Amino acid sequence: MSVTTPIGGEEQRFSIGMLWTDTRYRSTTIQIIALFLVMIAVGFFLQNIYLNLQALGKDFRFDFLFDPASYDINQRLIEYDSQSPHWKAAVVGILNTLLVAFLGCITATIIGVLAGVLRLSKNWVVAKLMTVYIEGVRNVPVLLQILLLYSVFIEVLPKPKKAEPMLDGMLVATNRGFYIPSMVLESGAGVVLGVFALSLIGIVFFRRHARKVQEQTGKVLPVALVSLGLFVLPALLAFFAMGQPIGLENPELKGFNFKGGVHMRNSLVALWLALSIYTGAFIAEVVRAGIQAISKGQSEAAFALGLRPGRTMRLVILPQALRIIIPPTISNFLNLTKNSSLAIAVGYMDATGTLGGITLNQTGREMECILLLMAFYLITSLTISGVMNKYNDMVKLKER
């Protein structure tokens, strides 16, 4: 009968308290407890949902999607009328969301890059003006900006009868919306588009070739000039050779309204512009931070190598700055997409307005509608961030 246990000898007896005090078991204990709690919570919610639905005499199914929607959507990209089923209304809404998100991302990027670069400009007036824009826009809720722009459009813009067509009749701004020309394709348009596509492919190949030549011989080919030529000339030649098969149809005043062209409602334009201006201000800050993060030594080194300012920017500064700029810009694009759900405030029928708005109210299927709506936004967000992360990996610094 030994009184002392030799050090590191006999295994310590397992006791129940060690589940918590011993670091070997503690993490497992915590996780099992957490799992238990989560299961209890989920069970609690599911049971409540079941009981509540039963009490209201509702069930959980999606067949309402095939009933006729019996409401109209004024801004749509695909065929739709009030006899169409609810799922088609949802698709119209989803396409509208994607449309405004796509347009918004492009203009926001343009605005953001311009404002970000100009805010860093040595020109005092321009820099201050950009600061006023960025600070002013970032500190005001985007919903407010959308509503403000929308009401300004409705109050300030003239009635269709008094509206003056601008830009040689191409753009008309009225209090009922904006009219832009629509594209009219006649026979032979396919050839022109085909030639255009071919010349795009040609540009890609020429660029590859030019890079190869430069790497092997050091000779720099006039890439920009040739690309521009390839971009414009063949398509232009085909356009005239086929007898101008692609035309623009300008909006024209007929009676009380404009006919022809594409009608963009004020709600769409207000939403698009407000989202672009708002997100543009955030992107401007991202761009500024990205450019400022590149140390001065980089541009000095480039100058020392004899690179001219333009090339320094293009070959040395931008590739490094982009690496810093791209990830936050992606999340700004995502924010824009999610903010486009505010369309409901100005009556633009996006996914929230159809699926989460009228369909929900008409059918009384809150659970199903909101689940579908959330699923749509989740899938969109995850897809965008997935694609952008791929791109981000491509431009990332290759660490070895």
Add this chain to the structure above:
Amino acid sequence: MAEQKNAIAFVAREEKPQLPAPASTTGAVGWIRENLFSSIPNMVLTLLSIYLVYVSLPGIIDWVFLKSVWTANSLDECRQISREGACWAVVNERFGQFMYGFYPQELRWRPTLAFVLMLVAYAPLLFDKLPGRKALLLLTLTFPLAAYALLWGGILGIEAVPSNKFGGFLLTLVIGVTGISFSLPLGILLALGRSSDLPFIKVLCVTFIEFIRGVPLITLLFVASTLLNYFLPPSWSFDLILRVIIMVTLFASAYMAEVIRGGLAALPKGQYEAADALGLGYWQSMYLIILPQALKISIPGIVNTFIGLFKDTTLVSVIGLFDPLGIVQPILADSRWNGLVVELYVFVAAFFFIFCFAMSRYSMYLERKLSTGHDR
């Protein structure tokens, strides 16, 4: 002397006075040449922006101040006095509604008092050099209770006010301040969970964060207004404002978690190892070593999330609450003010700008104060 006559070389025995810089490079003229007209594109930019300011600024000043109308009884009256100016008379008349919503007139001193108490309660948290900070901190602890009693009443013999009377900037502040106060601790916990070694906890936190960040706030507010009751037993009836606060807080905490996770990831690994080497437990090392540094790095992001949350409170108008944007609708329904929208929105925008701008300036102050000179 003779030597000097023949010498060609000249050695200056004393320093020559420096020539003044050319007049064109100093003073106002030099500054203008350097900054505004250094090249042709620059000149074009300058002239363009000066022209822009020249065209828009007088109009804006006229509209806001010089030609605006401050007292009138209806829009028509406003327009008769001045056609080019803003009609601030509506804001003047409905100021009480903008501030308090439909809170009973005679009880409006209570939210005002709560607001003053809030300033007093948050001052010691925001500024650490305040005299008597310790005593004030005690007051801070009792503030939530006091605020609840003052705003909602119904306890201690204070007259109860139902939350559907809440509105205007009162509602913005109630949702915003509560959301801000709860989203930070919740966000820290979520961030710690996401960077934890326990796989199940990590998966749980990642799922929550990514789900919340993937959907727009408006869908969460729809959940608050229509769905949340399905998840709870019928006997638990929350009022709408509380449900909204819960959702806004959850929403902000997911974004907060990502900001703080960035801060946690930016800390050098040596800090974690040093804490372990000192024999500190998990919570001790987090509290004493990791979090103070990680939070300091993430201050700009944290404040940006706060500003975002504050701005996002306007979304509650979509689900029918009378925040400053929602209160615009009943005002427009009044036939006297019908057709006057821009002024109302501009007023609300000015309010939000002041609050959010102040917050962003405070974050800059905090960054400067906490900067230890270790950064590059």
